[in-house]
Amino acid sequence: MIGLYFSGTGNSKFCVERLVNNVDSNAKIISIEDCNAIYEIIQADCIYISYPVQYSNIPKILFDFINDNSMIWKNKKVFIIATMGLFSGDGSGMLARLLKYHGAIILGGIHIKMPDSICDEKVLKHSNEVNHLTIQKALTKISETVLRIKNNKYPQVGLSFGSRCLGLFGxxxxxxxxxxxxxxxxKINDNCIGCGLCAKNCPMHNIEMLNHKAISKQQCTMCYRCINECPKQAITLLGKKVVQQNKIENIL
Structure with a gap:
């Protein structure tokens, strides 16, 4: 067994670590960005995949990772952990259908609400107290899921036809x-001081430094990692101004 994840600000990594380590304390946890990820997938018989849902869909970077390595999923047993800020009808179902197309065996799936990583939209932001409560509820759900898995009763959240309709029309x-x-x-504004944190942390290598300024190459997977890392709040994506930076370690 391994835990595999793509995570922008740490939510999905947090969830897969807590869940997998309580199912099998010897299991490895690895990012799809790790150069050893494909080797670890090939060696594993069971894979727990965690990722942040985007508009009830799969992040483009993960979608491409699955398709670009289509041959390694055949007969792999997969459990899906979809993290979300607000709502996901079938976030886990989207990945389940893609993996089944490539021959994987889907054990089940869950949706876990976490503090929203979209930090440039005021309507999505909450107080630290609310964020702490959200994480506590997530930990409770993870504990309940571990017990169900150990009893061989895998949750099937997001995998039904009704969930698919909710995700599609929602x-x-x-x-x-x-x-x-x-x-x-x-967008990167004039507050940029050229520290290079955004370029260093971008999973897409979408940002490069030119004349001590960050430049976007327009290949963003919307993970919000750079926006939450920027010390000068110089980067935005959906909104026009950074309201609250929410890396998981800052909330914990």
């Missing part, structure tokens, strides 16, 4: 274009 029908391709909407 978000995906209206916002599919936002995740179909990489985004060219990342």
């Amino acid at each position: 978000q995906r029908l209206y916002f599919k274009s936002k995740t179909k391709t990489y985004s060219n909407k990342l």
